[in-house]
Every structure is written in C-alpha cells, then in structure tokens.
Amino acid sequence: MSNGKKEELSNYDLSAGDKIRIKTSSEEVREGFFIPSAKQDGDIVLKLESGYNIGLKEENIEKLEVIERKKQGKEDVGKNKDFKYSKDAKNVLILHTGGTIASRVSYEEGGVKPGFSVEDLKEIYPEIFETANISSEIISQMLSEDMEPSHWKKISEKVFENLEDFDGIIISHGTDTMQYTASALSFMIKNISKPVVLVGSQRSSDRPSSDSFLNLKAAVKFIEEGIPGVFVCMHGSSDDEIVFVHRGTRVRKMHTSRRDAFKSIRSEPFAEIDIEKDKLVLNGEIQKTEDETELLNDLDEEVGFLKVVPGMKKKDLEKLEGCNGLIIEGTGLGHLPVNSFDEHTKHHEKILGKLEEICEDTVVCMTSQCINGRVNLDVYDSGVKIKDAGVVSGRSMLPGTAYVKLMWALGNSDTLEESKDLLLKNVAGEFIEREDYDVFR
Amino acid sequence: MSNGKKEELSNYDLSAGDKIRIKTSSEEVREGFFIPSAKQDGDIVLKLESGYNIGLKEENIEKLEVIERKKQGKEDVGKNKDFKYSKDAKNVLILHTGGTIASRVSYEEGGVKPGFSVEDLKEIYPEIFETANISSEIISQMLSEDMEPSHWKKISEKVFENLEDFDGIIISHGTDTMQYTASALSFMIKNISKPVVLVGSQRSSDRPSSDSFLNLKAAVKFIEEGIPGVFVCMHGSSDDEIVFVHRGTRVRKMHTSRRDAFKSIRSEPFAEIDIEKDKLVLNGEIQKTEDETELLNDLDEEVGFLKVVPGMKKKDLEKLEGCNGLIIEGTGLGHLPVNSFDEHTKHHEKILGKLEEICEDTVVCMTSQCINGRVNLDVYDSGVKIKDAGVVSGRSMLPGTAYVKLMWALGNSDTLEESKDLLLKNVAGEFIEREDYDVFR
Numbered sequence: 001m002s003n004g005k006k007e008e009l010s011n012y013d014l015s016a017g018d019k020i021r022i023k024t025s026s027e028e029v030r031e032g033f034f035i036p037s038a039k040q041d042g043d044i045v046l047k048l049e050s051g052y053n054i055g056l057k058e059e060n061i062e063k064l065e066v067i068e069r070k071k072q073g074k075e076d077v078g079k080n081k082d083f084k085y086s087k088d089a090k091n092v093l094i095l096h097t098g099g100t101i102a103s104r105v106s107y108e109e110g111g112v113k114p115g116f117s118v119e120d121l122k123e124i125y126p127e128i129f130e131t132a133n134i135s136s137e138i139i140s141q142m143l144s145e146d147m148e149p150s151h152w153k154k155i156s157e158k159v160f161e162n163l164e165d166f167d168g169i170i171i172s173h174g175t176d177t178m179q180y181t182a183s184a185l186s187f188m189i190k191n192i193s194k195p196v197v198l199v200g201s202q203r204s205s206d207r208p209s210s211d212s213f214l215n216l217k218a219a220v221k222f223i224e225e226g227i228p229g230v231f232v233c234m235h236g237s238s239d240d241e242i243v244f245v246h247r248g249t250r251v252r253k254m255h256t257s258r259r260d261a262f263k264s265i266r267s268e269p270f271a272e273i274d275i276e277k278d279k280l281v282l283n284g285e286i287q288k289t290e291d292e293t294e295l296l297n298d299l300d301e302e303v304g305f306l307k308v309v310p311g312m313k314k315k316d317l318e319k320l321e322g323c324n325g326l327i328i329e330g331t332g333l334g335h336l337p338v339n340s341f342d343e344h345t346k347h348h349e350k351i352l353g354k355l356e357e358i359c360e361d362t363v364v365c366m367t368s369q370c371i372n373g374r375v376n377l378d379v380y381d382s383g384v385k386i387k388d389a390g391v392v393s394g395r396s397m398l399p400g401t402a403y404v405k406l407m408w409a410l411g412n413s414d415t416l417e418e419s420k421d422l423l424l425k426n427v428a429g430e431f432i433e434r435e436d437y438d439v440f441r
Numbered sequence: 442m443s444n445g446k447k448e449e450l451s452n453y454d455l456s457a458g459d460k461i462r463i464k465t466s467s468e469e470v471r472e473g474f475f476i477p478s479a480k481q482d483g484d485i486v487l488k489l490e491s492g493y494n495i496g497l498k499e500e501n502i503e504k505l506e507v508i509e510r511k512k513q514g515k516e517d518v519g520k521n522k523d524f525k526y527s528k529d530a531k532n533v534l535i536l537h538t539g540g541t542i543a544s545r546v547s548y549e550e551g552g553v554k555p556g557f558s559v560e561d562l563k564e565i566y567p568e569i570f571e572t573a574n575i576s577s578e579i580i581s582q583m584l585s586e587d588m589e590p591s592h593w594k595k596i597s598e599k600v601f602e603n604l605e606d607f608d609g610i611i612i613s614h615g616t617d618t619m620q621y622t623a624s625a626l627s628f629m630i631k632n633i634s635k636p637v638v639l640v641g642s643q644r645s646s647d648r649p650s651s652d653s654f655l656n657l658k659a660a661v662k663f664i665e666e667g668i669p670g671v672f673v674c675m676h677g678s679s680d681d682e683i684v685f686v687h688r689g690t691r692v693r694k695m696h697t698s699r700r701d702a703f704k705s706i707r708s709e710p711f712a713e714i715d716i717e718k719d720k721l722v723l724n725g726e727i728q729k730t731e732d733e734t735e736l737l738n739d740l741d742e743e744v745g746f747l748k749v750v751p752g753m754k755k756k757d758l759e760k761l762e763g764c765n766g767l768i769i770e771g772t773g774l775g776h777l778p779v780n781s782f783d784e785h786t787k788h789h790e791k792i793l794g795k796l797e798e799i800c801e802d803t804v805v806c807m808t809s810q811c812i813n814g815r816v817n818l819d820v821y822d823s824g825v826k827i828k829d830a831g832v833v834s835g836r837s838m839l840p841g842t843a844y845v846k847l848m849w850a851l852g853n854s855d856t857l858e859e860s861k862d863l864l865l866k867n868v869a870g871e872f873i874e875r876e877d878y879d880v881f882r
Contacts, residue, residue, distance in 0.1 A: 022812060112539050142774075143776070143780070143822075143823055144773075145771075145772050145776035145777060145779075146778045146780045146781045146823075146824060147750075147751050147778075148752055148778070148781055149752045152751075155860075175773055176772035176773035176776055179749075180750070180751045253772075253811050254811055254812060254813055255811055255813040255881055256774045256775075256809050256811045256813070256814030256815060256816065257814050258814065258879075258881060260881075261813075287567040301753075305750045307748045309746045309841070310588050310621045310622075311589060311590045311848070319760045329583075329748065331618055331694075332585075332586065332697055333697045333698065335586035336586060337588075337589070338586075339583070339587045370702065371695060371812075372695055373696040373697030373698050374698075374699070376698070377698070382584055382586060382587075400750070402752075403750055407752070435783055438699075440696055440699060
C-alpha cells in the first residue's frame with residue numbers, strides 16, 4: 001500500500017476472524033485470519049492455517065483482499081458448543097478466567113488489558129475447536145494478580161460440577177498467580193477423576209509471537225491421555241517446539257517474560273509434548289483412584305506470609321500475630337535470626353520467644369527462599385531451636401504451595417493439630433516422596 | 442581395630458592437624474591430617490595431601506600410627522601470619538565471620554555449630570596457606586542467618602582499612618545470607634581497588650564431603666587475577682570440579698543443601714575455575730577505576746519487605762506504613778492486586794490508594810518473585826497504575842539486592858528523590874545493562 005495507508009486499511013473495516021489474503025512487496029502471498037490490535041510487533045497480524053501468528057509491516061503490504069467475512073454471532077454467554085460434534089473426539093470444557101491469553105494490546109491507554117471473548121478465541125484458534133468437542137464458558141475477565149482465594153472456590157465449583165460430563169477441563173488463566181490457583185484446585189478436588197489443565201500465555205493472543213496457540217493445543221493433547229490431576233501446561237523452550245505439563249503443586253513461574261517461564265521444581269516436568277512430532281513423553285507417576293470425587297473447598301484466609309531478610313526484627317513477627325496460619329520463607333534450610341543481637345540496643349532480639357508465643361495458637365510452617373531442595377530443621381542448631389519453638393517443617397513443599405495448602409488445611413479441620421496433620425500429608429504431589437530425588441539445573 | 446575401639450582411639454589423644462597413617466582392613470594405607478568431630482560420615486576423617494577429605498569407618502581401621510603431632514600454638518587473636526612469607530605470592534587476608542565453613546558437627550546437642558578457630562582451619566587447609574601469604578582475623582563466630590546490617594558495616598570497615606595492604610581479601614561467611622552481605626559490601630565500598638571474595642561451604646569443614654577446601658583454593662586463585670569488585674566463590678557443579686565466581690549483586694542461593702547451590706541470575710557466572718586443570722575462564726566484564734576508594738557504609742534500616750501473595754489485603758500494606766523504604770516482591774512483571782474485589786465485603790480493596798499514600802513519604806520499589814527476567818511496569822494496565830501511584834521499577838535488580846541497596850541509598854542521601862536516583866543507578870553491576878542479554882536454564 002502506498003500513501004494514505006491508514007485510510008485504505010480502515011476502508012476494509014476488518015474484524016477479528018475475517019479471512020484475508022495479503023501480497024507483500026517481496027511478492028509473497030499470505031493467507032490467514034485477521035487479528036486486531038496487534039500493532040506492537042507489526043502492523044497486521046495474520047493467523048495462518050498452521051495455527052501460528054505472523055506479523056506484517058503495513059508498508060510491505062502490496063495488496064489486501066478479503067476472502068471471507070467472519071460469521072457475526074452474538075457475544076457468548078454461558079456454555080457454548082458451536083462446532084460440529086465428533087463422537088471419536090474428546091469432550092473438553094474451556095473455562096475462561098482472563099489473563100494474557102485472553103487479552104489484547106490497548107493502544108489508547110498503553111499496556112495490555114483483558115478483552116477477548118470466547119467468540120474471538122474461536123476465530124483465532126479454529127484448529128483447537130476442531131481436534132476436540134470444545135465447550136467453553138467465561139467465568140471472569142481478570143488478570144491473575146487480582147485473583148483472590150474466593151475465585152479459587154468459584155473455579156473449583158465449576159470444575160467439580162463439570163468433571164462428570166467432560167473428558168477434561170482447560171482453565172485459561174493469567175500466568176502471574178497460575179501456580180497458586182493450580183495448587184488450590186489440587187487440594188480442593190479430592191480424588192479427582194479427570195485431567196484439569198491450566199493454560200496461559202506470556203504474550204497476548206493478538207501478538208505474532210503469542211504462545212497461547214501451542215499451549216492450548218498441547219493441553220488438548222494431554223487431556224487425550226486421560227491422566228487425572230491438576231496440571232499447568234506452558235512452553236518448555238523459548239521456541240515453538242516443546243510444551244511442558246507440570247504438576248499443579250510443584251510448578252513455579254521462574255521468569256518475568258519468557259514463554260518458557262514455568263519450571264517444575266525438584267523434578268522433571270510431569271510430561272513433555274512435541275506437537276510437531278505428535279509425541280508425548282511422560283515423566284511423572286499416574287495416580288488413579290476409584291474413590292468418589294469430593295469438593296473440599298473451604299478456606300481459612302487468615303494466613304500470613306513472611307519472607308525472612310537480614311535485619312528482620314521481632315516487630316516483624318508481631319505484625320503477624322492474630323493469623324491462624326503463618327508461612328515463613330526462611331533462609332537456607334529454613335532459618336531465621338534466632339540468635340540475633342541488636343548492636344544498637346545491645347539486646348538479644350528475642351525473636352525466638354515471640355515465635356514460640358505465636359506457635360501456641362497458630363500453625364507456623366517453615367519453607368525456604370532457596371526454592372530448590374528441602375527444609376531441614378535438624379541440621380543446624382538454630383533449626384533445632386525453631387522446631388522446638390513449635391514451627392513445623394514444610395520439607396519439599398514450595399512456599400507458594402504451602403501458603404495455599406495452609407489456608408485449605410485450616411479450612412478443612414477443627415483443631416490446630418488436625419490442620420498440622422493435613423498440612424504435612426502428601427495430598428497432591430506437593431511433597432517429593434523420594435528424599436534422594438532431585439532435579440536442579 | 443578389634444574390640445574396645447573407643448578406648449584404643451582415645452589412647453592416641455588425637456588433635457586436629459595431627460598427621461596420621463591408617464591401614465584399613467582392605468590393606469589400603471592412607472596418610473593425612475586428622476580432623477575431629479566428623480563422626481557423621483565415618484568414624485575418622487582424614488585430610489589427604491591433595492586437600493580432599495575422606496571418611497573411614499572405625500571398624501575398618503586395622504592400624505593407626507601417629508606420624509607427627511601438630512605444633513601446639515596459642516589460640517589466634519587478631520591478625521596472624523604464621524606461615525613463611527614468599528615475595529612472589531599474593532598477600533591475602535582472610536576475615537572469618539563464621540558460618541558452616543567454620544563449623545563442626547555437635548554430637549552433644551545435635552546440629553551444626555560454629556566452632557573452628559583460625560588455628561583449626563590452618564591445620565585443615567595447609568595448602569592454601571602455602572600458595573599465598575595468608576593473614577587471618579576472626580571478626581565473628583556466627584551463622585549467617587544472624588547477620589544484621591550492623592555486621593555488614595563492621596565487615597566493610599575491616600575490608601576498607603585492609604584493602605591497601607593486601608592483594609585481595611577473602612571473607613569466610615555462612616551461605617544463608619551470603620548474597621545479602623555481598624550486595625552490601627558491593628555498595629558500601631566505592632571505587633573498590635582489589636578483589637574481595639566471599640567464600641562459604643554447604644558442608645562443614647570437618648565432613649569428608651566438605652566443599653570449603655575447593656572454594657577457598659579457587660578464591661585464592663581468583664585473587665591472583667587482580668580483578669577489583671565484590672564476588673562470591675562457590676562450587677559450580679555437584680562434584681569437586683568447577684568453582685564459580687559470581688558478582689556479589691547478581692548471585693542467589695538457589696538450593697537448600699547442594700554444594701552448587703549458588704547461581705548467577707540472568708548472566709553467566711563472572712568466572713569459572715577448574716582447579717585440577719589450573720584454568721580460569723572469565724565471562725564478566727572487568728571494571729577498573731583510578732578514582733579513590735571510599736567507604737560509604739551508612740544504612741537506613743527502616744526498609745520493609747513485602748512478598749505479594751494472592752489474598753493480600755490492604756491491611757498488609759498498612760502494616761508497613763512508617764518505613765522509609767519498601768521493597769515489594771510482586772508477581773510476574775511486577776504486579777500486585779490493584780483491581781482486587783473482596784467477595785465477602787463486596788468492596789474494591791483500594792490497595793492502590795493505600796500504595797499511593799505510602800509512596801508520598803517512602804521509596805517504594807517493585808521487584809519480581811520470578812527472580813529471572815526484569816520488572817516492567819509498562820506492559821500491563823495494572824503495571825501502569827502501580828507506576829502512576831509512585832512505585833519505581835527495580836528492573837533487573839534481584840529482590841534481595843534491591844532490599845540491601847535501598848537501605849544504603851536512603852542512608853547515603855538527603856531526600857527521597859536523591860535516594861530514588863541512587864537506587865536506580867547502576868553502582869555495582871546490579872542492573873543488566875544490555876536489555877537483550879538473558880541467561881535462563
């Protein structure tokens with residue numbers, strides 16, 4: 001296109017999902033579906049038949065042709081099954097909660113905002129809707145940093161009431177707190193009978209480099225295996241080759257922006273999927289049960305979280321008094337300054353005494369800011385003192401997982417002792433059972 | 442040794458450093474220095490000529506012979522230069538602060554306690570005292586979780602007053618908070634002219650598997666290069682092959698117990714040392730300055746630390762009011778629940794309003810719990826809101842480094858604006874300057 005490009009483009013009045021053909025100045029012809037609002041990476045984003053997005057610079061567009069306008073449907077409300085049903089394909093429910101996967105770039109205000117409808121997602125990912133019988137429902141339209149424990153309860157209810165009817169459930173979710181929601185669902189649904197897979201993306205779906213397509217496609221493929229449990233499915237490498245499936249209780253977002261940000265901690269990913277080669281490698285152990293599925297989603301939100309830093313004072317512990325539970329993210333094997341001496345006041349800080357006091361009516365659990373490895377309060381003298389004060393060891397539980405689990409353990413028991421027992425029982429793979437097993441890179 | 446072993450062993454009245462020869466039941470003969478109190482891994486620990494420790498079971502000892510009693514010297518007080526001086530060797534000062542490297546297993550009470558004297562260390566590591574002219578001084582005998590900001594000041598003073606007289610300084614330190622002390626020293630000594638290397642060990646020096654020998658040896662080798670700066674020197678692999686030298690502001694303890702627990706974040710280690718092959722590979726950039734070295738060790742300890750977890754409430758921010766500085770360890774690119782809606786009270790939580798209020802008289806800096814990557818408050822709508830509230834982005838600074846730096850920035854400036862400027866200036870490699878450079882495994 002030559003001068004006055006903007007006018008020319010706007011003359012076409014393109015909508016998400018319109019099938020267009022573009023001839024570039026280098027004589028290439030590209031055909032695909034138009035995706036709006038993706039000017040960050042190129043002036044037009046085309047969703048190719050292969051499922052991948054490409055960006056094209058406006059000045060390189062020689063000719064644009066609309067092949068087919070998308071069907072204008074009403075906005076989705078409630079569950080929705082538009083695509084043809086195949087009795088050989090799996091029945092999959094996608095529950096949309098929001099997040100980058102359902103977001104677009106907002107040029108007016110700067111930043112990314114949640115804003116895709118299920119309808120939009122269908123237009124962008126028709127292939128996914130063709131490999132399985134997909135139903136979908138919007139639960140919320142929020143970025144995951146705004147997720148509250150009350151939302152976990154809502155999601156768990158939706159999952160629980162649909163488990164019977166589907167072969168698997170995908171939850172599209174923002175990546176920021178995905179690991180916390182995955183942990184919550186892992187504990188809330190007892191004897192889970194189907195795969196429940198959280199999927200997100202690190203690049204919004206309207207960007208050429210979006211990882212949402214491959215993550216969703218891999219989630220559908222994983223569901224075909226019929227392995228029960230709660231999992232997170234995200235890119236395993238920075239290119240579009242491998243997707244990892246992680247156990248919901250052992251996964252952590254380890255990079256702010258890369259597509260392969262999610263890592264299983266102290267273990268290999270539960271499964272590795274190569275979509276191109278149609279290959280799935282299973283590393284994890286399958287746990288199946290015939291026992292009845294139960295919803296145990298009561299939570300006690302009065303759980304505090306304290307990360308230990310040098311210079312931590314007794315007053316930092318005092319601020320957390322009154323909680324019913326407390327997760328400490330200690331240093332090393334699970335330490336805090338129990339012997340610290342204040343050079344200014346020339347007094348011992350008596351942090352230990354305060355800790356002992358708090359332990360009288362609070363479940364206090366020690367985890368480690370090292371992330372990898374396991375808490376061990378028996379190695380150092382200071383660890384022994386912390387244990388003697390009444391603190392329980394979170395062992396190989398991740399701090400975030402322990403935080404969610406403590407809310408759940410307190411919510412589903414009557415006494416502090418019962419809560420402790422529940423907290424320290426391996427419910428959903430949150431503990432590494434084999435002491436000697438360790439993956440660390 | 443047959444029956445009554447205990448008596449027989451005690452008959453020898455062995456002390457640390459006694460040179461002994463042992464014949465085992467499999468006819469092997471081992472010669473080395475005796476190390477006391479290491480019964481956890483074997484009944485006797487021998488320090489071999491090669492520098493490595495081995496453990497021998499008491500029941501496998503056929504014959505024990507004392508070759509030479511260690512020289513009985515008085516306990517070290519203050520600096521100490523016992524070994525022969527060589528004018529070709531580097532002059533190295535070891536400042537001992539305590540930690541596992543100077544600890545022994547306590548069988549009476551269980552757990553590991555600090556308890557080696559410099560004298561003991563010399564007996565265990567004679568080789569190190571032979572490759573350089575080593576002086577040493579005990580500053581403290583504490584485990585690193587008890588280190589307070591006041592101790593950083595003390596250490597910085599000791600380093601500063603000795604920089605002129607030595608080619609390099611080694612600080613033996615516990616591993617738990619080593620990264621915090623390394624950051625503090627990085628900021629406190631301006632225009633540093635010599636290498637200052639923190640060394641620790643994950644296994645106490647009286648254990649056969651101790652990593653202290655190789656870490657110390659590598660630190661001496663690194664000092665020979667004469668590269669100024671503050672560094673951390675620890676095992677780079679789980680065997681005794683490679684030792685990594687990390688920049689003090691970019692290192693993090695990433696495993697509770699492994700010897701290769703320390704990782705450089707978002708970059709290769711500054712240097713990699715293969716002691717066996719006597720090889721040193723340098724990855725980092727050397728920064729030398731002719732400007733005068735200055736001690737800038739004022740700290741404002743009124744800095745809070747908040748890790749964002751789902752379910753975080755406005756009251757969690759309120760508890761931190763009154764701090765002069767606040768480090769937030771946000772989710773993802775640097776978020777917290779700015780739009781959160783409380784399902785119980787049916788109210789928006791107004792966390793943003795409280796944040797704005799706190800920013801009026803507090804320097805608030807956002808970091809990320811993802812550890813890898815960098816904070817970016819411009820990508821998402823919620824990030825833009827956080828920035829508009831007055832929070833500054835910690836970019837690629839590690840949360841722990843940012844916490845220490847904010848104490849230092851507040852302590853060395855007169856106004857909030859000055860503190861912010863100092864916080865966001867690259868002082869000691871705490872920022873990755875090249876946006877596109879990223880190491881992530």
